[in-house]
Amino acid sequence: METVGDFVATVRDHLQAARLTVSFDGIGSFDLCGLQVLYALYQSRVRSGGSLQFAGDDALQRFQAMARFAGLEDLQELSHG
Amino acid sequence: MGKQPDPRAIFQEEAEELLQLLEDSLLVLEQQPQSTEHLNSAFRALHTIKGSATMFGLDSLVKYAHRLENTFVILREGTVPVSRTIVDHALSARDMLVLLLRNGAIPEDRQDHAEELLQSLEAATRGTGEAATSGSPQSGGQDRQEDDARHPSGSPGAATAPRRPHLVRVEYRPSRGTFLHGTNPLSLLHELKELGETMVVGYSRSVPPLEEITPDHCFLAWDILLTTSATIQEVEDVFIFIDGESSVQVEEVHSGEYRRLGEILVDRGVLDSAELERYLADRPPLGEVLVDHGAVSPDSVRSALEEQRLLSRIDADEANATIKVRTGRLDDLVSLVGEFVSLQAQVSLTSQRLDDRELASQAEQLERLVREARDLSMDMHMVPVETLFAPFRRLTREVARELNREVSLSLAGTETELDRNVVEQLRDPLLHIIRNSLDHGIEPPDARLAAGKRRQGQLVLRAGYSGAFVTIAIEDDGKGIDADAVRSKAIERGLISPEATLSREEIFDLVFQPGFSTASVATQVSGRGVGMDVVRRNLEKLNGSVALTSTAGQGTTVLLRIPLTLAIVEGLLCRVADQCFLINLAYIRECLDGQNVNRHASGGFFDYRGSVVPLLDLASFYRFGTTDVRDPVVVVDTGEQLVGLVVREILGNHQSVVKSMGALLQHTEGVSGAVFLPDGTPALMVDVERLARLAMKNQSARE
Numbered sequence: 001m002e003t004v005g006d007f008v009a010t011v012r013d014h015l016q017a018a019r020l021t022v023s024f025d026g027i028g029s030f031d032l033c034g035l036q037v038l039y040a041l042y043q044s045r046v047r048s049g050g051s052l053q054f055a056g057d058d059a060l061q062r063f064q065a066m067a068r069f070a071g072l073e074d075l076q077e078l079s080h081g
Numbered sequence: 082m083g084k085q086p087d088p089r090a091i092f093q094e095e096a097e098e099l100l101q102l103l104e105d106s107l108l109v110l111e112q113q114p115q116s117t118e119h120l121n122s123a124f125r126a127l128h129t130i131k132g133s134a135t136m137f138g139l140d141s142l143v144k145y146a147h148r149l150e151n152t153f154v155i156l157r158e159g160t161v162p163v164s165r166t167i168v169d170h171a172l173s174a175r176d177m178l179v180l181l182l183r184n185g186a187i188p189e190d191r192q193d194h195a196e197e198l199l200q201s202l203e204a205a206t207r208g209t210g211e212a213a214t215s216g217s218p219q220s221g222g223q224d225r226q227e228d229d230a231r232h233p234s235g236s237p238g239a240a241t242a243p244r245r246p247h248l249v250r251v252e253y254r255p256s257r258g259t260f261l262h263g264t265n266p267l268s269l270l271h272e273l274k275e276l277g278e279t280m281v282v283g284y285s286r287s288v289p290p291l292e293e294i295t296p297d298h299c300f301l302a303w304d305i306l307l308t309t310s311a312t313i314q315e316v317e318d319v320f321i322f323i324d325g326e327s328s329v330q331v332e333e334v335h336s337g338e339y340r341r342l343g344e345i346l347v348d349r350g351v352l353d354s355a356e357l358e359r360y361l362a363d364r365p366p367l368g369e370v371l372v373d374h375g376a377v378s379p380d381s382v383r384s385a386l387e388e389q390r391l392l393s394r395i396d397a398d399e400a401n402a403t404i405k406v407r408t409g410r411l412d413d414l415v416s417l418v419g420e421f422v423s424l425q426a427q428v429s430l431t432s433q434r435l436d437d438r439e440l441a442s443q444a445e446q447l448e449r450l451v452r453e454a455r456d457l458s459m460d461m462h463m464v465p466v467e468t469l470f471a472p473f474r475r476l477t478r479e480v481a482r483e484l485n486r487e488v489s490l491s492l493a494g495t496e497t498e499l500d501r502n503v504v505e506q507l508r509d510p511l512l513h514i515i516r517n518s519l520d521h522g523i524e525p526p527d528a529r530l531a532a533g534k535r536r537q538g539q540l541v542l543r544a545g546y547s548g549a550f551v552t553i554a555i556e557d558d559g560k561g562i563d564a565d566a567v568r569s570k571a572i573e574r575g576l577i578s579p580e581a582t583l584s585r586e587e588i589f590d591l592v593f594q595p596g597f598s599t600a601s602v603a604t605q606v607s608g609r610g611v612g613m614d615v616v617r618r619n620l621e622k623l624n625g626s627v628a629l630t631s632t633a634g635q636g637t638t639v640l641l642r643i644p645l646t647l648a649i650v651e652g653l654l655c656r657v658a659d660q661c662f663l664i665n666l667a668y669i670r671e672c673l674d675g676q677n678v679n680r681h682a683s684g685g686f687f688d689y690r691g692s693v694v695p696l697l698d699l700a701s702f703y704r705f706g707t708t709d710v711r712d713p714v715v716v717v718d719t720g721e722q723l724v725g726l727v728v729r730e731i732l733g734n735h736q737s738v739v740k741s742m743g744a745l746l747q748h749t750e751g752v753s754g755a756v757f758l759p760d761g762t763p764a765l766m767v768d769v770e771r772l773a774r775l776a777m778k779n780q781s782a783r784e
Contacts, residue, residue: 004296032267033260044290071281
């Protein structure tokens with residue numbers, strides 16, 4: 001996954017799966033645009049009853065730090081639904 | 082335990098203060114119509130009065146304040162300029178609020194007027210009334226001053242003094258194309274964090290599901306609560322490069338008012354008040370109810386709750402810094418400390434009599450503690466002169482209009498502190514003097530122009546310290562007082578004989594004689610010449626003095642001199658015949674050994690540092706016989722006059738609570754009060770000001 005667009009395209013293909021795990025392993029840099037996509041993913045999955053898990057500790061921590069800085073809801077809470 | 086303060090009384094007191102603040106803000110707005118700081122201040126005062134009055138069920142007050150507040154809501158939007166007419170009507174409407182607060186109702190004969198005021202304000206702020214278009218003479222575009230808070234320091238119109246940290250709410254709503262425009266909202270949040278402490282609430286609920294999202298569009302939004310010393314303009318500058326589709330609102334959040342969650346949401350426009358009323362019936366917790374009903378998003382509630390939390394924290398900090406105490410309790414405390422002072426003096430005396438070293442050491446410690454307690458309690462009794470001066474802004478404006486004068490009032494030294502009780506007693510004298518200045522001093526605009534002066538007269542109230550006294554000068558640049566006219570009038574009134582030789586100071590002093598007036602026509606404003614003698618009498622009651630200087634054509638200055646405090650006096654205890662007298666230390670310049678004093682043959686003067694100074698034998702003055710030429714002389718200085726007071730013996734320093742003389746003895750000449758000595762015997766306070774004036778008269782007569 002090189003761009004946020006690529007990421008969105010890939011995940012869209014798996015949206016119908018009952019259980020979806022998004023791995024951040026291998027992601028080098030990310031921005032607010034990428035973070036926003038995670039919230040979009042949350043809207044699609046958790047609100048419709050499906051479960052969502054994030055994997056990849058290091059990158060996840062960095063995403064969480066960015067969310068806290070931007071005053072957005074905690075990603076960990078989102079992933080638990 | 083003392084009685085619990087009555088919440089209603091506290092509300093009344095606070096509302097009075099807020100109404101004064103409203104008046105002050107309106108008067109500034111009249112001069113600076115574009116000052117959003119004062120517009121906001123007026124709005125907040127009204128908003129708080131209304132909110133507090135609701136708690137006490139003062140429906141009429143709430144309704145009137147609410148309608149008046151509505152006009153300020155519109156003015157704050159900036160679409161209607163603040164005009165002189167709007168200020169006029171708002172000031173009058175504010176007076177109606179005073180009536181509602183104090184009496185619970187507007188008198189029947191003024192109710193129509195009260196309603197008309199609101200209607201004309203409503204019309205003016207709708208832009209349909211004449212007020213909306215009629216700017217004040219001072220409101221012309223070029224002269225308008227920008228609001229301090231909107232400018233960074235150093236730029237034109239900026240507030241030069243550093244601002245105290247204040248709470249600012251930033252509502253940042255990036256456009257969809259924000260990312261494409263190259264703006265990174267996180268960088269802006271970083272910049273805000275550099276300005277102070279931030280509390281950021283991000284809104285992610287508008288982010289669409291993944292199936293629908295356009296990844297490079299921005300669907301996030303933010304509320305940022307910023308505690309900062311930066312100006313509003315400096316905060317706005319952070320967003321200077323955002324695209325035109327994005328929106329930013331930066332607004333100061335007042336910390337002095339407690340705001341409920343619903344109020345914050347309504348103010349922010351995310352909920353309308355009717356909706357709020359409806360949901361309030363469902364009761365707590367409001368945030369949950371609103372979210373459950375889909376009225377607002379959880380993010381909105383989260384953001385509003387954070388604001389509420391921050392405000393309550395700031396309020397709590399402020400509450401820790403100051404506490405309100407009923408003035409009666411403060412008086413009791415000062416009086417109690419005064420009794421301690423007397424008791425401590427008795428203990429010191431006892432320790433000396435018993436010659437007990439241990440007791441003497443304890444008495445010394447006690448003395449130190451009592452002195453500290455005295456200073457502290459006196460400090461608590463002091464209020465800034467600003468509280469005395471502030472109401473005169475409005476009064477000057479009204480009286481000047483009534484008399485067709487144009488006057489600018491300046492206040493100086495307003496941080497000078499005075500005993501609260503003194504302030505109360507200075508209001509009427511100051512009122513008289515200001516009215517006189519406006520009526521007899523400052524000329525009508527045409528006359529001023531003809532005299533080569535600026536059209537607008539200047540009136541200055543200036544306070545300052547002078548030793549143990551506070552001075553208050555009332556200065557005007559009017560036509561001054563014609564000394565010859567005063568003299569002629571005094572002769573006409575039989576106050577002086579045509580042959581009397583008077584110095585310029587003595588002539589001006591005649592103005593303070595009962596019934597004296599040089600005005601050919603007595604007006605409703607300055608009265609009928611009964612004012613200035615009352616002014617002097619009131620000042621003398623405070624152990625103070627009043628003097629007047631004037632230059633024809635240039636103006637007049639009336640100078641009041643008042644002791645810092647009335648409560649406890651430190652004085653020099655002296656014996657005159659077999660009676661004890663106390664002379665206020667604040668007046669004493671030095672004590673001289675009688676044998677070294679070079680008295681003139683007449684006995685009424687002595688040489689003092691190259692000058693001839695009047696000498697007053699207190700024993701003879703108080704009719705206790707006469708004193709010996711070897712008796713000591715206490716040299717006192719009133720600031721205008723030096724006098725030597727001959728006493729039999731100097732006993733030492735003594736501090737005590739001064740008691741009034743009571744009805745029978747209050748007119749005793751040369752005595753301003755009494756104190757009790759440690760052994761319970763009374764001593765009389767020498768009225769130095771009075772004696773100095775008598776000495777001055779004697780001196781003039783002899784010259």
